[in-house]
Amino acid sequence: MNELKERLEELMKEHGLRTQQQLADFAGVTKGLVGQWFSGQTKLGAKPLMEFEKKTNFSTIWLAYGTGDKYKKNEINKKENQDVITIDQIDITASCGKGVANLYDYPEIVRSIDFKIEQVKNLFSPLQSKHIKLISTDGDSMHPKIPKGATVFIDVSKNYFCGDGIYLFFYCGDLYLKRLQKNPDGFLAISDNEKYPPFNIKKENIHEFNVIARYVGILNVVID
Numbered sequence: 001m002n003e004l005k006e007r008l009e010e011l012m013k014e015h016g017l018r019t020q021q022q023l024a025d026f027a028g029v030t031k032g033l034v035g036q037w038f039s040g041q042t043k044l045g046a047k048p049l050m051e052f053e054k055k056t057n058f059s060t061i062w063l064a065y066g067t068g069d070k071y072k073k074n075e076i077n078k079k080e081n082q083d084v085i086t087i088d089q090i091d092i093t094a095s096c097g098k099g100v101a102n103l104y105d106y107p108e109i110v111r112s113i114d115f116k117i118e119q120v121k122n123l124f125s126p127l128q129s130k131h132i133k134l135i136s137t138d139g140d141s142m143h144p145k146i147p148k149g150a151t152v153f154i155d156v157s158k159n160y161f162c163g164d165g166i167y168l169f170f171y172c173g174d175l176y177l178k179r180l181q182k183n184p185d186g187f188l189a190i191s192d193n194e195k196y197p198p199f200n201i202k203k204e205n206i207h208e209f210n211v212i213a214r215y216v217g218i219l220n221v222v223i224d
Contacts, residue, residue, distance in 0.1 A: 005038045007063055011056060027051045043108060046090040046133070050156045053130065060088065064109055083117040085126060087153070089134035094168050094177035096139040096146055096191075123153055123217035131157035132216060135168070137177055141191035142166070146177065151219040158214035161187070166215035171201060172208045177215060 008023065017023050020038065024031045027048040036042035049060045053072075061068045089110045113134065117126060124132055132153050140148040145166075154168050161167070167180045171189070179190040187201040187209070201209050 004040065004044065004066070007066060008034075008037060011052065011058055011063070015056065026055065045108065046092065049109070050133075054157070060109065061112065083126075084114045085117060085120065085129045086112050086114050087120075087129065087132055087134055088112050089151070092135045092168075092175065094135055094137050094152075094175050096137050096142040096148065096177050120153075124155070128155070131155050133213070134219060141193045141196040142177060143193045145192045146215075146218060152177070153216040153219065154213035155216050156213045158211075160211055162214065167211050168213045168215065170210040170212060172205070175212075180211075 012018070012023055015026065017026055020034045021031050024034045027034070028051050029048050033042065033048075037044065044064045049064060052058060052063055053060050057071050059069050059072050062070050089112070091108050091110050120129075133156055134151055135154055137146060137150050137152055138148070146152060158167075161180060161182060164181050165179065166177065168175065168177050169180065169189075170176075176189060179192070181188045181190060185200060186203045186206060188198050189201060190198045
């Protein structure tokens with residue numbers, strides 16, 4: 001099954017979705033975007049794939065590309081007698097600087113990387129791994145915590161403010177990876193690098209603000 005339309009129709013059938021609008025609501029996207037999927041104009045991006053991953057048993061690789069196993073395997077797989085966790089790297093570059101314009105709704109999966117549990121156990125638990133993704137970063141505003149060009153783990157299930165911490169968020173057309181601190185006027189976005197002053201996300205601009213994920217840690221192992 002190579003056509004995205006056919007794969008989506010199979011997902012709809014299994015979940016009782018009869019219309020493109022119902023699929024759009026299920027995926028958290030617009031009906032227009034679903035129409036583009038069915039016509040072959042647009043591929044599945046990271047945001048709907050994350051929703052499908054949370055709500056269905058379909059493999060995101062199969063949904064996106066029509067390859068591999070149709071359904072998800074257990075989050076922890078046995079490979080070469082070692083416990084291994086597979087994490088997807090998605091095509092998003094988060095700004096650790098002045099903001100990088102990036103259509104975060106439509107990124108693709110760049111690759112899937114296998115990690116031994118020992119390599120990542122201090123960052124997240126195996127059960128949490130299904131919500132963990134890898135993204136690239138740009139800029140030095142979070143140095144030394146996050147060096148320029150680092151690849152980082154994010155938790156896409158934390159797509160809301162859940163206490164002070166480092167978040168990937170969208171604000172006024174740009175993507176940022178910065179500390180967020182809630183205050184009476186809204187939020188304060190803070191850089192670790194003192195060269196970059198904090199900026200306010202005021203309540204009147206909250207419609208242009210959207211938390212995408214919470215930062216988990218830096219990729220410190222070498223990948224090919």
